[in-house]
Amino acid sequence: MTAPFTAEEVTAIRAATPGCDGDLIHLDHAGSSLPARAVLDTQIDHLRREAAIGGYRAAAEAAERSDAVRSSLATMLGANPSEIARTEHATAAWNAAFWSIPMRAGQRVVTHDHDYGANQIALLHAAERFGVVVERVASDGHGQIDLDRLATVLERPDDVAVVSLAWIPTSSGLVNPAAAVGSLCRSAGVPFLLDACQAVGQLDVDVAQLGCDFCSGTGRKFLRGPRGTGFLYARAGILDRVVPSQPDHHGARWLDLDRYDYVEGARRFEHWEHSVAGWLALGAAVDVALELGIDRIEATIAQRADELRARLADVGMAVHDPGAVRCGIVTATHPELAADDVSSALRDRGINTTVTFAGSALADMAARRVPPATRLSVHCTTTADELDRVVDAVRAL
Ligand SMILES: Cc1ncc(COP(=O)(O)O)c(C=O)c1O
Known part of the structure; x- marks a missing residue:
């Protein structure tokens, strides 16, 4: 202990x-x-630099430090840096993952009562758009997702497009058994989208042990990073099963007038424009947490x-x-x-x-x-x- x-x-x-x-x-x-002072200083220093020499030059100057943020996040999650995408917040990360997963009418999108409001709205929206069925697995006697019921749902894996779980919900101190859910999803071959928004910064995270295909997180909560920052972990092995829903010319390459392809790794989920100051400060927050x-x-x-x-x-x-x-x-x-x-x-x-x-x-x-x-x-x-x-x-x- x-x-x-x-x-x-x-x-x-x-x-x-x-x-x-x-x-x-x-x-x-x-x-x-x-945030720790180091986080605040990192953000403000970069804003000052942008004001002094222009945002694009300031970003070029900070390019190595910006790449290092991906490595810090990867270290924190037990992932590879190429499996990390920068996002503006957790919901943006969750949506980037969710809407990339193929789903067809009649399939189930499986969740738990404790899933976050924004995620639940997206599930309902998917039901409206694609005719999928939202299945909420009930809680067990402890109030956490009932693993036996989930196992039953996963007995027909082709009928399930995705399992979405909030590791820690917004509305209580519950810690859901995410690794057990991951293990069931892995055995069934069903994509597992883990909302780790309230977990990162307060729980040790190891994506391999959790068995998740995607993991969304935010900067400003227990990680003590700045507002308007977040990230998505996308397991390398899931990328050929999913398609980014809103690629831009940063996540994809425009090859000729009628063709494009995706860049390597999780970066395909990113958009070009972002707050460089916020991203650098997120990296500083991760480094503070890792050091502590x-x-x-x-x-x-x-x-x-x-x-x-x-x-x-x-x-x-x-x-x-x-x-x-x-x-x-x-x-x-x-x-x-x-x-x-x-x-x-x-x-x-x-x-x-x-x-x-x-x-x-x-x-x-x-x-x-x-x-x-x-x-x-x-x-x-x-x-x-x-x-x-x-x-x-x-x-x-
Ligand atoms: C469990 C959970 N998931 C997702 C979110 C959304 O995070 P964000 O506001 O960074 O998109 C929250 C925010 O409170 C949350 O508590």
Whole structure:
């Protein structure tokens, strides 16, 4: 078992994080986290360079560093750099993967209640456009995807176009058994699209062990990168089974007037224009996480979240996180106050939280019959003292 960071180590991580300088208690790392100074500096330095010499020259100057971001992401995921595509955010990555997968009328697109709202809308849209059938595999007694039911669905693999799973949902601290889902998909030969948006930066990720064909991620959440950044992992072996849905002249080569082909590797899913400053800063965030040790970040987050759940329950909050394994997202409701009111009262006391809302997690919230909840998400920057102050503030509501 990996040791969480010591109090001294947490102090050092906080000292390198500008958002930890003041009194703010940030419990919204699942929304948008606090970047390390190195990340902020990388982004601002590049913006200054663009302003000084023009964006194209600045990009040319940073070309090697830009390539290195792909290598950093690959290291974090256990992938090859050629399997990484740059995107603007997780949904863009997920869509690039999903719409590249061939599907025909009557086939099933398989998911779980906890899949993210944007992904579920895309599944519904695919049902409308291609006549596929959305199949939501129910949860087991732990609240995670029921593996036996999934295995049954995969008994007729030709009927299944794709399995989509949120490893960690937006609406609770559940950690779905992604590797077990990957193993079932591999045996069935069905493409597995893993939404790792809430997982990257807080869980150790090894795409080979997860058995996923695609893995989408975002920069701004537990990775502590900038907004407007993300990435897609696309396994080399899946590329000849899929076709990018919106190629441009960066992801594809225009060979002559009537012909084009795709560039090598996952870059075929990219578009040419992007925020170079954001991409470089994403790389800096990955490097910070790798240097700290993602296994130790994971252990620290898990410990803090468990403490917070226990302490919120002690002061009368109902904690709603299902799962045999849980992560840094804590969801809870007050016995009398609505989640919005709790969140805004905490904001008035300098504590950032958010509210889980049906539009991003309709199927999950309906299946569990939970109302909108206050979402408090911790990171390795969260201290025991901060949790004391949060619990005092909740008690005083
Ligand atoms: C589980 C999950 N998947 C996907 C997303 C979408 O991420 P992005 O907003 O970066 O597209 C979110 C955002 O909250 C999420 O929680």
